[in-house]
Amino acid sequence: MATTSLTWTSDSCRRLLSCGIDSERVARFRRMARDRSRFMPFVFTSSERSRCRRLPDPAVGLCASFCVKEALFKALGSPYNFTDCEFLPGRNLGKGSFALSPRFAADHPGVMPCVKILAPVKGQCTAIVYLLDAA
């Protein structure tokens, strides 16, 4: 998978095509983090879950991951398989990034997604995904 953590700024040399934002409550992911049977394998990959389980608060990782996937969907404006986008936690949430599968790249040529993940505020995670022109 190709990894990205690039953050778009107004002086970026690449053209901004679209952006998507999503925000979720961490509490929604507590049961999923605790109970293996509630895990959603068609949303999260097993390696993603393993990474999130190693975090001090796995629910925050799952929440941030879901926000990234939803924000990417909104930026694209078309559905994709959420397992094609894997959340990669950083040393802190704001340093997180994501990896995209080769299938995603083939389905969406010419776009370069980048992400900004905001640290939880009042138990709510937020992710902003920008789609840049890859040309």
Next chain:
Amino acid sequence: MPDSDKQQEAEIRALVYDFFAEECDIESSKLTDATNIIEELEGDSLMLLSLLEIVRKKYGLKIELKTLGKHLMRKPAATIGQVVDLTLKIVRHGDDIVNLDV
């Protein structure tokens, strides 16, 4: 409609109603097919995906999220009744749901 289809429909209806009753902490008897999931139950995409995961496990389905998303963009499911219909289609048609007339 054959009895087996009616039985399956009743089973899925019960599954959907029980799911939303538990998720939204509301008595199942207070839900109807016309209940709007977003406006009345404060439901969201995560809730719908959780339901789909239960359905996938229960019926051993392999439907892809991309397929479901394409179908929902053509025919959104806003009420409990629409989610029951959607779930029935998923169980009966799997990934072919995207080829169904809407």
